[in-house]
Amino acid sequence: MKKKIFLITNQGLHPVEKKLKKTFGDDIVVKQITKGNLPYSLKYGSVIAKEVRNWIFEIEDGDIYIVWSGLGIYNSIVYQVIYQTLSKRPIFVLFNKETDSYEEWDIDPRKLIFN
Numbered sequence: 001m002k003k004k005i006f007l008i009t010n011q012g013l014h015p016v017e018k019k020l021k022k023t024f025g026d027d028i029v030v031k032q033i034t035k036g037n038l039p040y041s042l043k044y045g046s047v048i049a050k051e052v053r054n055w056i057f058e059i060e061d062g063d064i065y066i067v068w069s070g071l072g073i074y075n076s077i078v079y080q081v082i083y084q085t086l087s088k089r090p091i092f093v094l095f096n097k098e099t100d101s102y103e104e105w106d107i108d109p110r111k112l113i114f115n
Contacts, residue, residue, distance in 0.1 A: 003062040004028045006093065007055075009048065009078050010070025011035040020067065020093070023101045029062065031055060033078065038070060045077050052081040064090040067102070 004024060008016050011032045020030060033051050038044045059082075066078050075092075082090050092105040 004065060005059045005062040006030045006065045006067055007052070007059075007078055007090075008032045008067045008069055009034065009075045010038055016067060016069065019095070019100075020102055023103075031059070034070070034074075038074065040071055040073070045074065048074050048077050049081050052078055053085065056082075056085050060086050060088075064088060065093045065104070066090045067093045068095075 004027075006020055006024070006028055008030065011034070017030045017032075021028060033048055034044070064082055064086075066075055066082075068075050079090055079092075082088055089108065092107060093102045094105055095101075096103050
């Protein structure tokens with residue numbers, strides 16, 4: 001069974017890891033890329049890209065999930081680094097306030113266009 005690796009783009013004040021494990025199980029791997037409120041800046045985009053690059057060989061054998069958090073552009077940078085480096089399409093994970101849990105958003109552009 002492939003390991004499931006969850007990348008938290010920007011860990012804020014909410015207990016993300018605890019809720020992820022409640023939703024997806026205790027055997028998942030959680031990596032925190034950044035923490036705290038990051039301002040909108042290409043400098044931080046570069047920091048995020050390099051941090052993801054440092055984990056590429058550790059995460060390449062698993063299913064990769066991006067926990068949507070912080071500024072959208074930073075999540076896009078994480079997605080692009082993974083996609084461009086590993087040729088893998090990560091799955092987004094978003095928090096659903098109504099169910100108080102995370103849910104997968106497997107966004108496949110081909111399916112969106114041709115279905």
